Amino acid sequence: MAIDTRGEAADRPSKSSGETVKKQRTSPALFYRQIVAELRKVIWPTRKDLISYTTVVLVFVLIMVGLVAGIDFLLTQGVLAVFGGA
């Protein structure tokens, strides 16, 4: 018996019993309850985390938007200057 608690030998019996269990499909109601149970175990970000991450993302996005807008503006001007007169 002691050998069975480890390695492949332990897996094999559970395989055969697992298959019989697996044949039954989870009913939607049970699935829903399981989802709720898992969601309860989820660690949600704290208010402090949420605020700091949101500001970081906002600042990052704003910087990038500004940068890309600036680049675009300059490039468009340049393209118009080169190709516009033709």
Added chain:
Amino acid sequence: MLTAITRAFRTPDLRNKLLFTLGIIVLFRLGSVLPTPGVNTVNVQQCLKEAQAGDAANIYGMVQLFSGGALLKLSVFALGIMPYITSSIILQLLTVVIPRLEALKKEGQSGTAKITQYTRYLTIGLAVLQSTAFVALARTGQLFPNCRQPLLVNNDVFTVVTMVVVMTAGTSVIMWLGELVTDRGVGNGMSILIFTQVIAVFPSELLNIFRQNAFTFVIVMLVGVFMIAAVVFVEQAQRRVPVQYAKRMVGRRMYGGTSTYIPLKVNQAGIIPVIFASSLLYLPQLLVSLFGNSENPGPIVQWLAQNFVRGDHPVYMVTFFVLIIFFTYFYVSITFNPVEVADNMKKYGGFIPGIRPGRPTAEYLNYVLMRLTAPGSLYLGLISMVPIIALVVAGASQNFPFGGTSILIMVGVGLDTVKQIESQLQQRNYEGFLK
């Protein structure tokens, strides 16, 4: 915050990476503005202005979003990163279907390289198709139906072929730029480029809203900030599956005995499902724009034109939602392999308390992941839907710049990139600290 930025630029390694990425972005934008040879730039600019101001603005919204405004400018990078994304989706889907590709994937590194190669070939194929379509549209003047000026300098075959070749070449350059960013820059190249495309259309759209109504502008901004916070909230949520490592002696030393956890995010798939779903739904629009204007469009094209071109049609919304849920499960199942994780844990003497190592562990991980992905996929679907639903309810038909897709892309890429910069910064500073 500001000190972190200066510190990031003071570490030479990270500074190089950041500047490299920024340089790639500049190049990418340059290609998106640079007109293809054979295009009459003045006429295109004029038509573009008319189209953006007119009623047709919202028809072009989606097209603009997915090409970073490059498509309607008929620029060298007109097709944007879309062909590459589409072809990588197709190959990932095919990996499940075609046994040969599956064998390649299992082969490891060399197989993955082979698949990447196929992805590139397919990208070129798609690029040829799309660029031909758009050049044809531009030539016949259907790209801007309301604008009657010639978009091309002349209409002979040589010009058209040159344009198709240039656009296809542009697409392969984009592909290369993306891979360069992944290799030598910050973040994932494909995500960074699509992020750039999304934010490139932002200022002009916001400006449009501001001009129409300042009050709406404020509301849009508030809703946008709220949605960003909501996305951050869910993206940061983790289910921590505890893992206990057994103590073991190797030689005279004691290893392990620590307890850690496997972080499973509620939305383990990230933003990829949304990108996949929306780029797949972009295909019907492409088809319609190709064949929809001909004298006698077939019944399929007509049906597509009725149901899939406008983003607020019920059929479109339902398809979008279902596709997102499908792709979320699909992507989680190809990126997280419970059997592999369980095997690794077994190898290093780790186990989840109360569950046997090996197969039961893999089954447990799979169980948790499937339960978590359900709300995760619903969240992705809902966030992508919210703006569309809000538009229908409010009866406002103008283009909402904080479309769920763009918010998800912005926040997802933003979080990833910031985190990556931070972890590299920590690495650097800890090193300096210890010395």
